[in-house]
Amino acid sequence: MARRDIPEINAGSMADIAFLLLIFFLVTTTMNVDAGIPRKLPERQPPTENPPKIKEKNLFLVMLNRQGEILVEGNQYMKVDEIKDAAVKFLDNGGGVDKDGNKCDYCKGRKDPTSSDHPKKAVISIGSARGTSYGDYLAVQNELVRAYNELRDREADALYGMSFKDLKEQADNSDSSASRREAYKEKVKKIKEMYPMILSEQEPLK
């Protein structure tokens, strides 16, 4: 008879507790999104094909050894965060003409005749050793991409009043109409042509 006295537990707030927990986990758990630095590998050339000749001044050489030390242009040691500015300076130099004989009228560099002729001709080459750590290697790659993005951002802002990233987002935006997307794709292409990303990679040294 004593049993009858047990009061019923109030379960009305149970749902609230459950939802609270649910929301807590929703907020604290992050879905890992796959992201990375995209790159296009060069096609295999037939062995008979002669490699294109590139003038010394149009080549920006970044060497990376297995200790993670960085040598730029064969004579300067640099830290990772200094590479970007050096690369921008090289790419934006515009000291000469491109292959059609046009001057770089949008370059804001020093027009130094001993540095790159034109952004369309400027090549950045990365040399490494087999034992170089991948982390160091990718940090350098990231800085070089950053240099290109900085220049592209500048031109996108000057021409269209928005950053290069926003332009690309608009070109991919599935909410807007196809013609609008096409127009943005055209703009992205134009900016990419102004500063084409020409990265070359040497076979890692043993």
Next chain:
Amino acid sequence: MSKFNKKKTDMPAVNTASLPDIVFMLLFFFMVTTTMREVELKIKEPKLPEATEVKKLKEKNLVSFIYVGKSKKGVKGDRIQLNDKISTVNDIKNFILAKRESVAPSDKNRLTTSIKADIGSEVGTIYDIKEKLRDINALKINYSAREVQRK
């Protein structure tokens, strides 16, 4: 008879009204925390490098993943994992060709290879992988990295 009836009404019923809530909570919890990785890692989980200039990978079904990292058993050197077994660089060719076969012909040139390599891997290993990819004309790659914001 009356005695029998009394016994039954004396039992306090367990309140099951909140049971659905609990079940739903568990369900959501597992839905949220489960990572959508189809393969089980046979190598040590690669510690991805950090980068600021990353692009998010879309269309996961068009991406093949190559994992590079250290062995779990302490074997020296970098290990490569394709699908769910440890492989060598020579297996990459068949791995990519099989992936190519599995997608629609119109998507074939949109296939991407994502290299998920540990921060401590050697550039030589990555280079060997890239050479194999070039051999079979799988040119779109993505160096997987964790996105960080620039300070």
